[in-house]
Amino acid sequence: MLLHFTKMHGLGNDFMVVDMVSQSLRLPPEKIRRLADRRFGVGFDQLLLVEAPTNPDMDFRYRIFNADGSEVEQCGNGARCFARFVRDKKLIGRDRIRVQTAGGNIELNIQSNGEVSVDMGMPRLDPEQVPFNAQQRSVTYPLKVEGQVIEVSAISMGNPHCVYRVDDVHQAPVETWGPIIEAHPDFPRKCNAGFMQVVSTDEINLRVFERGVGETLACGTGACAAVVAGRLQGLLDETVKVNLPGGSLFIYWPGEGSPVMMTGAATRVYEGYTRL
Numbered sequence: 001m002l003l004h005f006t007k008m009h010g011l012g013n014d015f016m017v018v019d020m021v022s023q024s025l026r027l028p029p030e031k032i033r034r035l036a037d038r039r040f041g042v043g044f045d046q047l048l049l050v051e052a053p054t055n056p057d058m059d060f061r062y063r064i065f066n067a068d069g070s071e072v073e074q075c076g077n078g079a080r081c082f083a084r085f086v087r088d089k090k091l092i093g094r095d096r097i098r099v100q101t102a103g104g105n106i107e108l109n110i111q112s113n114g115e116v117s118v119d120m121g122m123p124r125l126d127p128e129q130v131p132f133n134a135q136q137r138s139v140t141y142p143l144k145v146e147g148q149v150i151e152v153s154a155i156s157m158g159n160p161h162c163v164y165r166v167d168d169v170h171q172a173p174v175e176t177w178g179p180i181i182e183a184h185p186d187f188p189r190k191c192n193a194g195f196m197q198v199v200s201t202d203e204i205n206l207r208v209f210e211r212g213v214g215e216t217l218a219c220g221t222g223a224c225a226a227v228v229a230g231r232l233q234g235l236l237d238e239t240v241k242v243n244l245p246g247g248s249l250f251i252y253w254p255g256e257g258s259p260v261m262m263t264g265a266a267t268r269v270y271e272g273y274t275r276l
């Protein structure tokens with residue numbers, strides 16, 4: 001059987017996007033891992049499925065699978081690509097698109113310059129919502145990593161994030177501590193490990209070791225979580241430029257009680273068919 005897909009990326013965080021409204025197929029985890037393989041398959045960080053909504057107030061259901069085959073709740077860079085995909089394929093005629101995800105409903109807005117703004121919803125800050133093992137909510141929490149105790153933020157953007165502030169992202173122990181933090185027992189559903197350098201009150205540098213993938217060139221939900229973490233620590237303004245290895249995003253978060261807004265590029269690379 002042939003599967004039709006579109007290869008897209010958001011700042012180098014790359015996706016295989018599949019229209020499941022007009023195609024029907026089963027993609028078990030071992031098949032997803034094979035497709036994600038950069039030598040034996042198409043190669044991607046996440047597989048994004050475009051489905052009909054189960055909630056009549058929504059336009060689509062957006063499902064996300066990591067390269068390791070696990071289904072996850074949210075993906076920010078993927079959301080921007082999702083918007084471009086459904087618009088370019090004429091699956092919808094509007095630039096404002098409401099999407100249902102396992103991590104909550106989000107709203108996507110395609111702008112006249114082609115960039116996409118996403119209302120990513122409210123950050124979840126209570127430890128049980130992340131989920132994170134702590135007795136009570138705090139701005140930062142101690143976390144034991146390789147015999148050292150570091151201070152981190154634990155935030156859910158629909159999916160779990162740990163944000164650790166470093167002096168210089170280029171020197172940060174992303175390759176060594178990333179996998180340890182990702183699988184840390186205090187994050188019972190694992191987490192995406194962000195390493196954030198505050199450059200000024202309106203700019204940060206960020207590297208993210210993503211759950212189920214490894215370090216990616218960009219992570220949209222990671223950028224949102226980092227800005228929330230920085231704002232709660234009193235370090236950042238409402239609008240922050242987030243520099244990731246693959247490019248920059250703009251994140252706007254006025255504070256608690258408000259949703260996080262993310263704006264950035266979404267790029268189509270090519271379309272293809274692959275045999276399943």
Ligand SMILES: N[C@@H](CCC[C@H](N)C(=O)O)C(=O)O
Pocket residue numbers: 013045046066072073074075076077078159160192210211212213216218219220221222
């Ligand atoms: N690349 C994403 C996040 C994808 C999901 C993540 N790896 C997880 O397991 O939660 C983004 O842009 O947000």
